[in-house]
Amino acid sequence: MAISNAAKPPVRRLPSTVDVARKAGVSQTTVSFVLNPKTRAKVADATAQKVLDAIEELGYRPNILARSLVHGRTQTVGLVLPYLGSEYHAKIVYGIRDTLSQHGYQLLFMNAEPGSDAEATAVEFLLQQRVDAVICFVNAVTRNIAPDWLDSLWRAEVPAVVVDCPFYSDKVDTVVSDDISGMRSAVDHLYALGHRAICYIMDDSPAEYLPLRSRAFFERCAELGLASDQLIVYPTYASTPRGGWQRHEMMRVLKSDTPPTAFIGFNDFVFQDFLALGTESRPNIPRDVSLVGYCDSDFARWANLTSVSQNPSEIGVAAASRLLARLVDPALPVERIEVQTSLIVRGSTTPPRETQREPATN
C-alpha cells in the first residue's frame, strides 16, 4: 500500500503520431496512412520517407491501446493457464498459439492457480482488456463444478472455448480428450496380450466426480469379465506422497494373493519412483509385470513406457479452430469436441508369464 502510493513516477509521455507529424511537417493523418499498409499507397514516397525518418528519430511506436479503442477489436485472444510447468498443457497451448497466429491473432496468457480467486480475476481482467475471445482450462481440481467465471464469460457474449472441461456445458464450447476410448484402448491392449488381472492406479477424486477415464476402466473391465478390485488410490490432491510410496504400494499389491500381471496408471507419473528405483528390489519390466501409463509424457518416452496419448497438440488446434469459427459466426451452436487418443505401445507391455495363465479370469 505504501508502495503503491509512493509509486507516482512522472508520467513520461511517449512520442505519438502528433509528434511524428510535427517533426515530419505533415498532418497526423498522413502519419497514420504511412503506418497502415492498406493506406500506404495514398502517400507520396517522398512524404512517406520524411515520416519514416521522423519515426526512427523519435523512436515512435504505435499505441495498440488507442488503435483498439478505435477499432473495437484487439486481434488478441486471452488464455488463462492453470499450470505453467506441465508438458501436457504446454503442448495444448502451442497448438492454440500456432493456429491463432496463422490467423493474425496474438495469444495473451495469464496464469492463476486453478479454482483460486486469482483465476476469476484473470478472466475478468482479460475481458476488461477487451480481448476478442477467451480460452480457459477447467481443471480437475475444481472437482467438476462449474466456476463462477464461466457464467460471467457466458454473459459477456465473448467467443470462448473451455479446454479439458470435465462436465458438460451448454453455454460454452468445450474441447476435451476422449477419455473413455483412451482408457478402453489401454485395457484392450493388455487384454489382447493375455492379461486378466490388472491393477488400476487412480487418483483420489471423490466417487461422484470420478474422471471419465477411471469410470471407463471399471466399465471396460466389467465388459471383458475382468476383476477390477485390485486398486491403488493415489493421493493427488491431499498431498504429494513421499518418494517411494508408490513403489511400496505396487509391491504390496504384487505380493498379495491375487497379484496383477499389469498396472494401468491414471497418468504416467505414478510409475516414476517405481521405475527410478534401484532395481534389485523390484520386478523386471515387462517380463514380470506390464505397465501402461496415461499422458504420453516425456517421462514415458524416456522410460519406454506404453502410454495413452491425448494428442494435446490436436486439442489445442481444435480449440483454436473452434474459436476462429465462432469469431466469424458468433451464432454457431454450442459444441463439445472430443479429440481422439492414441495408444503408444512401447517396451513396458508384453504378454504375461506363462505360469499365471490358469487362475486369471476371475
Place this chain on the structure above:
Amino acid sequence: MAISNAAKPPVRRLPSTVDVARKAGVSQTTVSFVLNPKTRAKVADATAQKVLDAIEELGYRPNILARSLVHGRTQTVGLVLPYLGSEYHAKIVYGIRDTLSQHGYQLLFMNAEPGSDAEATAVEFLLQQRVDAVICFVNAVTRNIAPDWLDSLWRAEVPAVVVDCPFYSDKVDTVVSDDISGMRSAVDHLYALGHRAICYIMDDSPAEYLPLRSRAFFERCAELGLASDQLIVYPTYASTPRGGWQRHEMMRVLKSDTPPTAFIGFNDFVFQDFLALGTESRPNIPRDVSLVGYCDSDFARWANLTSVSQNPSEIGVAAASRLLARLVDPALPVERIEVQTSLIVRGSTTPPRETQREPATN
C-alpha cells in the same frame, strides 16, 4: 452517418459509461466516480445505487484500454516466456507473478520459441500494448548472443529485467543463478566424500560459449587436482538422443580403463534413462557410482538424486523486486543480480568404494 453505420461490419459495441449514465439518468462523471474506489464517496448512496443497477442491467464492464490511454500506465508487466512445459521456468514465473500481484501489477505473458522471430514480435507487441515493464528470458539456445530485441527494449526505456542472461549486459538489469558456485558446490561435495575421478555430462554448446557451470566444473577440478578428461557430451541442441543413448554412454565410460566413481550432469535429466532402466545391466546407485544432477527438478526428487537447486522461485522474486524498484526510480544503475544455489543432498551420493582408492588422483 446512418449510411456509414449500415455499411460497417457488425461491430457490436459493448455498453460504455455513457450508456450507463443515460440509463441511470446521471452524468458520465458520476458513473466514473462510482466506479473508482477513491472517488466513490463523492457520490450520494442513492445515486450510486442507480448507477450500480444500470451497470448490472447492461452488463457493463470497464474498458481498461481507455483507462490506460488516459493514465498513460497499464499497471501491467509483460513477460515473454520461451518454454511453457518447464518446471524451472514455471517456478521463476510463479515467483514473479506473486511478487508483482502483491504490488497491484498484472502479469501478462506471451510465449515464443527462443531465438525466433516470434520472440521479437512478442516483445514488440508488449511494448505497443504499453506494458509498464517487461521481463524476458534470454535462453541458452540463443548461444549467448544478445538478441536484437534486447536493444529495442533498451531504446524503449521501459523498465526491464532479463532472467537467465548468459552474457553480461550493461544496458538492462539481469538476474541469474550463480552457476559458478553452484557447480563448485557439486564438485566439492563429491570431493569431500572422497571421489577423485568425476565424469561430467555436459551439453554441446560450442567451446567459446560454454555455460558458466561447465567452465566452473573444469576450473574447480583443476584447483583440486582432479582429472576432468572423462566427459560425455550430450547433444541437446542437435537432436534429442534416443532413449538409452545416455545410459549407453555412461556404461561405456564406466567400463573404460579409468572409470569415474561419480557423475555430474549439467542437468538432472541426463540421468533419466540411466535410472529408468531395468537395473540388471547397470551399477547400483550410490554403491557403485554416485550421481549429482543440476536443477533440482521433480525428477530429482523422485529419483532421490542429489542435485544443485537454483532456487528458481527466488530468482523470480528477485527479478520482480528489481522491476518494482526500477518502476519507482527509473534512474537506478544497471545491475546484475546473482541468486545463490543450494546443494540438495539426497541418496545418490556416497563415498566411493574402497577398492578404487589408489590410482585416483591423476
Place this chain on the structure above:
DNA sequence: TTGAAAGCGCTAACAA
C-alpha cells in the same frame, strides 16, 4: 496527395 475534424471510452480538472 494531403489535412481537418469527429469520435473510440474513460478520467479529472473545474464549475455549478
Place this chain on the structure above:
DNA sequence: TTGTTAGCGCTTTCAA
C-alpha cells in the same frame, strides 16, 4: 453532490 469539458493516441470519413 453532480455536470461540463478537454483531452489520452489513433483511425477515418470528408473536404481541399
